[in-house]
Amino acid sequence: MKLDIHIHSCYSDGVNTPKEIVKQAKKIGLDGIAITDHDEIKGSIAASKYNSGDFIVIPGVEISAKEGHINCLGATPVMEQYLPSEEVIERIHEGGGIAIAVHPYDRFRMGVGDLVYKLKFDAIETHNGHTLASTRDMKQVAKEIKLPQVGGSDAHCLGEIGNICVEVDNDPIESILKGNIKIVTKTKPKIWMNYIGSKMARLI
Numbered sequence: 001m002k003l004d005i006h007i008h009s010c011y012s013d014g015v016n017t018p019k020e021i022v023k024q025a026k027k028i029g030l031d032g033i034a035i036t037d038h039d040e041i042k043g044s045i046a047a048s049k050y051n052s053g054d055f056i057v058i059p060g061v062e063i064s065a066k067e068g069h070i071n072c073l074g075a076t077p078v079m080e081q082y083l084p085s086e087e088v089i090e091r092i093h094e095g096g097g098i099a100i101a102v103h104p105y106d107r108f109r110m111g112v113g114d115l116v117y118k119l120k121f122d123a124i125e126t127h128n129g130h131t132l133a134s135t136r137d138m139k140q141v142a143k144e145i146k147l148p149q150v151g152g153s154d155a156h157c158l159g160e161i162g163n164i165c166v167e168v169d170n171d172p173i174e175s176i177l178k179g180n181i182k183i184v185t186k187t188k189p190k191i192w193m194n195y196i197g198s199k200m201a202r203l204i
Contacts, residue, residue, distance in 0.1 A: 006129075006154045007152070009043035076097075101121045102125040106135075117144070122148070128152060129155065150176060165184045
């Protein structure tokens with residue numbers, strides 16, 4: 001199965017509705033998605049009604065911890081912003097989800113940095129559609145910490161969906177935990193132009 005597990009909707013800083021996102025994902029041949037809005041679960045919940053036998057919607061949310069952003073997949077916990085990362089991870093696990101360090105060395109987008117070496121993350125995002133230049137060699141970091149690697153488009157508009165995906169077995173969460181993942185990338189468009197163009201289209 002081919003999934004984009006890092007997408008933002010209009011419920012946070014994305015452009016499109018969950019319905020539009022699902023329609024686009026199906027159009028480009030994806031088998032599922034996760035909407036991971038910033039500190040907001042409404043988009044993920046709205047998308048869940050499109051979960052079907054041939055299309056998976058994984059519950060998700062991108063949580064703003066004190067030290068940076070952490071994606072939760074497999075659950076939609078509600079918690080305060082800027083809690084310590086260690087507590088966020090604990091609460092994700094208590095809620096049945098997995099904790100992913102997203103864009104960890106992107107200083108402009110609040111990565112958790114070297115906490116990937118210290119805390120009990122379940123996976124690390126080594127490929128991100130909006131991180132043009134990381135301050136660290138992500139392949140080397142992943143090798144050192146021995147965590148499964150994932151990727152996601154971090155899409156904020158329809159044109160970005162599917163730019164970075166993962167191929168997994170029938171159970172996406174279990175596949176991530178076991179490291180049974182293949183990261184699939186395609187040539188990235190001018191992402192910010194896509195995003196700004198979509199924003200402008202909404203205003204016209």
